[in-house]
Amino acid sequence: MTADDILREMGLGPVWKLRAAPAATPVDDSAAPSPAAAGSVPEIAPAGAPAADAAMAWDELAEAVAACRQCRLCEARKQAVLGVGDVNADWLFVGEGPGAEEDQRGEPFVGQAGKLLDNMLAAIGLKRGQNVYIANAVKCRPPENRTPMPEEAAACRPYLERQIELIRPKLIVALGRPAAQTLLQTEIKIAAARGKLHDYRGIPLIVTYHPAYLLRTLLDKAKAWEDLCFMRRTMQAHLEPDARRH
Numbered sequence: 001m002t003a004d005d006i007l008r009e010m011g012l013g014p015v016w017k018l019r020a021a022p023a024a025t026p027v028d029d030s031a032a033p034s035p036a037a038a039g040s041v042p043e044i045a046p047a048g049a050p051a052a053d054a055a056m057a058w059d060e061l062a063e064a065v066a067a068c069r070q071c072r073l074c075e076a077r078k079q080a081v082l083g084v085g086d087v088n089a090d091w092l093f094v095g096e097g098p099g100a101e102e103d104q105r106g107e108p109f110v111g112q113a114g115k116l117l118d119n120m121l122a123a124i125g126l127k128r129g130q131n132v133y134i135a136n137a138v139k140c141r142p143p144e145n146r147t148p149m150p151e152e153a154a155a156c157r158p159y160l161e162r163q164i165e166l167i168r169p170k171l172i173v174a175l176g177r178p179a180a181q182t183l184l185q186t187e188i189k190i191a192a193a194r195g196k197l198h199d200y201r202g203i204p205l206i207v208t209y210h211p212a213y214l215l216r217t218l219l220d221k222a223k224a225w226e227d228l229c230f231m232r233r234t235m236q237a238h239l240e241p242d243a244r245r246h
């Protein structure tokens, strides 16, 4: 059985359909510009120096992460996985940590959970790399895909914080409990935390289920769908006032 078969069986594939949106708001999808469109704007530096600094900051960050030995997750990794996507993205999705395929390929969410994440992104008009950045709470693969230990998440957090400073996303989506707890620095339960707007240093943050959990848990699929609608509404209503029709 392929991942596509599983997704189809769950009613999630090949792509979640926008028209099924239960939380119908007066937003007209067909007329609203796609949020992904902004991501296709070329990254032109407004004035040389800041962009050069940002590029250097990313280079330094990538080097530091690649060589990092701040926690024991460095021991079994093939490579650290910094993140992927548009460094000027409005949307930042944060997962838990690389799995086997991510460790192998050096890119987050390229395995089965990644296929579901890509479908979730497509459902709200987004595409990997276009106005979207994808990162993880820890950059090195935890052995046996276990949940990162609190001290590992704490050791790795400065890298994620730096990524957020550089990207300055308009909305952060925490995928699952470890990501949410790392970002919010507090114990949470997904069931209680979803459906609310949280705050990460002034940036709105939404908590939802991790795609790998959704692959195992059919019952929460509808809730994940509600969360996707909430994300889209939040971005459209609060954060993209220009996208609304007058």
Ligand code: URA
Pocket: 095, 096, 097, 098, 099, 102, 107, 108, 109, 110, 111, 113, 114, 136, 212
């Ligand atoms: N799960 C995650 O949390 N992150 C990945 O990159 C892949 C699977």
Ligand code: SF4
Pocket: 065, 068, 069, 070, 071, 072, 073, 074, 080, 138, 139, 140, 152, 155, 156
């Ligand atoms: Fe460093 Fe993070 Fe990897 Fe730990 S998980 S070794 S802190 S990059």
